[in-house]
Amino acid sequence: MWIDLVFWAGFAGLLWVNRSRPVFWPLLALGLLLLFNRFTTPGFFDLEIRDGRLYGSLVDVINQGSKVMLLALGMTLVIATGGVDLSVGAIMAIAGAVLAQVVGVAHLSVTVAIVAALAAGLLAGAWNGLLVAGLRIQPIVATLILMVAGRGIAQLITDGQIINFEQPALVFLGNGSLFGLPFTLTLVLAMFIFTALLVRGTALGLFIEAVGDNETASHFTGLSAQRVKFLVYVFAGFCAGLAGLVAASNIKSADANHAGLYLELDAILAVVVGGTALTGGRFQLAGSLVGALLIQTLSTTLYARNVSADIAPVPKAIVILAVCLLQSPVLRGKIARLGRFLPKTKGGAA
Amino acid sequence: MNLFRSLLAAGLCVAGVLSASAADKLTVGFSQIGAESAWRTANTDSIKNEAEKRGIKLQFADAQQKQENQIKALRSFIAQGVDVIAFSPVVETGWEPVLREIKRAGIPVVLSDRAVKVSDPSLFVTFIGSDFVEEGRKAGRWLVEKTGGKAVIAELTGTPGAAPAIDRKKGFEEIISTHPEMKIIKSQSGDFTRAKGKEVMESFLKSPEGKQITVLYAHNDDMALGAIQAIEEAGLKPGKDIVIVSIDGVKGAFEAMAAGKLNCTVECNPLIGPQLFDLIKKVAAGQSVAKRIAVEEGVYDESQAAAELPKRQY
Structure with missing residues (x-):
């Protein structure tokens, strides 16, 4: 009971602290969704210790949501420059394929495999960066190339087979737990802190926002817009590589056909729900993480409530629409104006 | 050369x-x-x-x-x-x-x-x-024999709208419906993939009815292989605590059966x-x-x- 109290008090406190920040709205939506589950979805908040680790739906949300959270970190920076990266799902498949090929088929060490997989992610990101920054191809087209070709490359690497691996260190990555919590949580937090330090601790964040706001102006102030762009695509590739590792480790195999399929859309959605505009400029790193958590909480809620997969996209879309509407300054202004001009009746109009 | x-x-x-x-x-x-x-x-x-x-x-x-x-x-x-x-x-x-x-x-x-x-x-x-309906029936028949007509079943279905998903569900339910003590309490799509199969099984096991599940029916082997991991992570023994039957007959399924983690696979040749x-x-x-x-x-x-x-x- 008191754990319940602490949780909700903590959440309310979090909302209060962020009341004037953009992250408030996705956070509020997440809070409402959790509250809804608290009272209407039996067992959603049940937590117990099994085999020395926390076990429950909330833990699943974090563990399964970690892939999109990692993708969203890279995607936030790409979107902040006014671009988009459609290839992250395919890069996940490539990274997973490289990982499985190195340990499963070539029988090299786990360290080599992880380094190779992350390098593949970096390389894929550099390819995107080269097309966008070097050759000035529109980001949506440039990354579409790898989105389509990437899965083929991954299939080529694995020869179209699902490759299994059992190395404990690799399995730990996506399934292990640290201090009773999923290791993926530590991974996501570490990446978040690293990214936050990178963009807020240095001038890089400012550069990214400047490029996204007005590329020409930032060029005239002496900023190498192309270098900044190249960098964010490489970073997004790295994040996708990491997410690919987690995805492969989670099912102890590389499934080139399905790993990360459509996750680029979830990542973009997470960023947008988190309060970063697709037009570029200011970005909300923490908002993107909350957005990713919101999306995963939605999925897990629909599973837990036994909502059939045929109709599951509908409630999902409604919640996402609601969050987007909450964030729309135009709509908020309209509602406020409506309240002001309508004659005061009992119970209030809007 | x-x-x-x-x-x-x-x-x-x-x-x-x-x-x-x-x-x-x-x-x-x-x-x-x-x-x-x-x-x-x-x-x-x-x-x-x-x-x-x-x-x-x-x-x-x-x-x-x-x-x-x-x-x-x-x-x-x-x-x-x-x-x-x-x-x-x-x-x-x-x-x-x-x-x-x-x-x-x-x-x-x-x-x-x-x-x-x-x-x-x-x-x-x-x-x-292949006759997908017949494959569903075969899975159902095997299960009736294995469990003696008593089972609490969780079902991992294929991609919504796909012919094998529709037909394998239909054939299976045809057999199950004639046995009053066999019922499907959970049914959700795992999209024919390992990752989704695992994710959905995790949520099945955590639901309040999750503890009653005695049987898992998966529309393909890959989803069953993902679900096996979820069952193991929940501290249960796949193949023993929960009887698992799936369809396709891929190599991975035979490996899982040889390890005692999967009970039956219906071949889709x-x-x-x-x-x-x-x-x-x-x-x-x-x-x-x-x-x-x-x-x-x-x-x-x-x-x-x-x-x-x-x-x-x-």
Whole structure:
């Protein structure tokens, strides 16, 4: 009971602290969704210790949501420059394929495999960066190339087979737990802190926002817009590589056909729900993480409530629409104006 | 080495041409959907190998999941004047014009693996493929025998709207419905993938009814393999605490059965080469054949897994 109290008090406190920040709205939506589950979805908040680790739906949300959270970190920076990266799902498949090929088929060490997989992610990101920054191809087209070709490359690497691996260190990555919590949580937090330090601790964040706001102006102030762009695509590739590792480790195999399929859309959605505009400029790193958590909480809620997969996209879309509407300054202004001009009746109009 | 190889290849080519002109060989045009899965690759290999074994001249075309490619390939088969045309249609509809052209050319058509929707059934001679409903029934029947007609079932369904998902559910429920003490308490799509199968099973196990689940029925092996991991992570023993039956019969399933983690897999056989060419021979000879022919498929459980494993090709 008191754990319940602490949780909700903590959440309310979090909302209060962020009341004037953009992250408030996705956070509020997440809070409402959790509250809804608290009272209407039996067992959603049940937590117990099994085999020395926390076990429950909330833990699943974090563990399964970690892939999109990692993708969203890279995607936030790409979107902040006014671009988009459609290839992250395919890069996940490539990274997973490289990982499985190195340990499963070539029988090299786990360290080599992880380094190779992350390098593949970096390389894929550099390819995107080269097309966008070097050759000035529109980001949506440039990354579409790898989105389509990437899965083929991954299939080529694995020869179209699902490759299994059992190395404990690799399995730990996506399934292990640290201090009773999923290791993926530590991974996501570490990446978040690293990214936050990178963009807020240095001038890089400012550069990214400047490029996204007005590329020409930032060029005239002496900023190498192309270098900044190249960098964010490489970073997004790295994040996708990491997410690919987690995805492969989670099912102890590389499934080139399905790993990360459509996750680029979830990542973009997470960023947008988190309060970063697709037009570029200011970005909300923490908002993107909350957005990713919101999306995963939605999925897990629909599973837990036994909502059939045929109709599951509908409630999902409604919640996402609601969050987007909450964030729309135009709509908020309209509602406020409506309240002001309508004659005061009992119970209030809007 | 390279020179040797090319010489060898050239020699084979010459030999091929000579033997082709020597004997009046049967020529078959086959248009495949693509190479989207290990199942499909095994299907292709089986067809190619069987043609080679029987000395049938096979014109093979890969449609890369596109109907227009397939129509192009079919027209080129007409132009080449093959004896029989066989193909696995990418989609169900839109085949009437090209099938009519083939009919006018007097070439018999055999459909493999997937059916077409046409208003005139004489546009093709026969259809050979897996019966997904029957696969569902087989899984159901095996389960009735294994559990004695008592089970609390969780079901991992395939991609919503996909024919195998609809039919495998239908066949399974047909059998289960006659046993009042067998009921499906959870049913959710795992999209035919390992990752989704695991994710959905995790949530099944955490639901309040989760502790009652005694059986898992998965529409394909991959989802079952993902679910097995979720069951293990929940501290339960897959194959013992929860009986698992799935469909496809891929190698991974046999490995899991040999390890005692999966109880049964219903085969969905891609190796239709021998059966297909038996059929094609009959069709070419003008013998009458049934309009619908089911592929020979078995049901394998743990006891057969170890013996069967080395024989699995896919």
